[in-house]
Amino acid sequence: MTERMIRTAGVTLCTESFGDGSDPPILLVMGTGASMLWWEEGFCQKLAEGGRFVVRYDHRDTGRSTTYEPGRPGYTGADLVGDAVAVLDAYGIAAAHLVGVSAGGGLAQLVALDHAERVLSLVLVSTSPAVPGDRELPGPTGEFMRFVTSAQVDWSQTASVIDYLVAYSRVLAGEQRPFDETAVRDLVRRDVERAHDFAAVQNHDSLPDGERSRQPLSSIAVPTLVIHGTADPMFPFGHGEALTEEIPTARLLPLKGAGHGVDRADWETIVHAVLAHTAADEQG
16 A cells, blocks of 8 residues: 555646555545545555455645645646546556545546446445436535535634534534544544645636536446435435436445445445445446
8 A cells, every 4th residue: 555646647646556456446536625535544445355456546636636726726627537547547457446426426427428448337425417417406405505605714724724624524424423523633634734735625616627528327338336325415315316317227325314425334334335336246
């Protein structure tokens, strides 16, 4: 387990792998604004111990990857899709199982649409359809909207940033489970301290789409597992149901009481499901 810097399209991406390179590959795609640390090491190790070669990476403007001036990103959402493919190229992986959470699940969908030959299967966690369609999806909860419209943060002050992100994580966790503030605060602190310039994550909120696939989700042919918390405040459960309805191969795994993201309480359930989904006999 060592960090590896790769170069693509004039930028540097920080990556890390777990397990044996000869095992079936899994590429973990985190949500925008989040570094690879949010794919926690213990979670990655469990997948590797299950016989998978696991790769995680920092998006641009997160962690140790290339960072732009806050407010002036020199890239588009389409470039983030290309970065996922570039990571596969750097590791010599012809095709991988993609596991994406939140906006990372959207990126995984777009990779499957635009680079179908590079995707063996999809696991879409806490996410929403990534292409336009004739659908009515439930909006975020009132508590979520109150937080994102009223919370204040001083991006120049580390303590303020950490407090803000812990509070945001508490909202994302939903209202049905205990919130482990100590563990989350430690993760947030490490993420902030590790970044070149943590304020640059704001760039992900204002990215132009760039060139985007216009194919419908119904054209995704690879096996797809949708994992969604029943108490997700950002993308309520109906978003997971919509994905399951629109992707012909998809099946849905509800996580009762779970909020948004990969909660440690669900690691065993998610790892078991991902290992079963990515097993060779599931791909036939």
